[in-house]
Amino acid sequence: MRSYWLIKSEPDAFSWDQQVANGIEPWTGVRNHTAKQNLAAMRKGDRAFFYHSNIGKEIVGIVEVAREAYPDPSAEPGQPWVCVDMKALGPLTKPVTLAAAKADPELADLALVRFSRLSVAPVSEAHWKYICKLGGVVP
Secondary structure (H helix, E strand, O other), X not given: OOOEEEEEEOOOOOOHHHHHHHOEEEEOOOOOHHHHHHHHHOOXXXXXXXXXXXXXXXXXXXXXXXXXXXXXXXXXXXOOOEEEEEEEEEEEEEEEEHHHHHHOHXXXXXXXXXXXXXXXXXXXXXXXXXXXXXXXXXX
16 A cells, blocks of 8 residues: 655755656655654655745655665764655646645645644645645646
């Protein structure tokens, strides 16, 4: 069974366009224990929303886990951080903004709304389908 996630990146550091250009990209640099546990829970074939944080503050695309968790090569030696490889699948036709998510009662318990600083968060199947609909894509 597929799980769903939301991953965040500051677009001036790594953008959706860069993800698309690279095809498959290691999702490195996560340095929060809850986010690390979420990365470790991801399975090949899981899907994630690609969210631009700080600038834009919107869900802009969909990626798929291409490789499950392995030691993050950007971490200091001996540190417990992990990364996964993400594969770009496609953009949302209409980006879904944080403001729109916060204003929508259907998304009140979405992790993006409740824990807005968490960089890797789970998304329920119901929220996944709803956000895809808002974004103009078929789940």
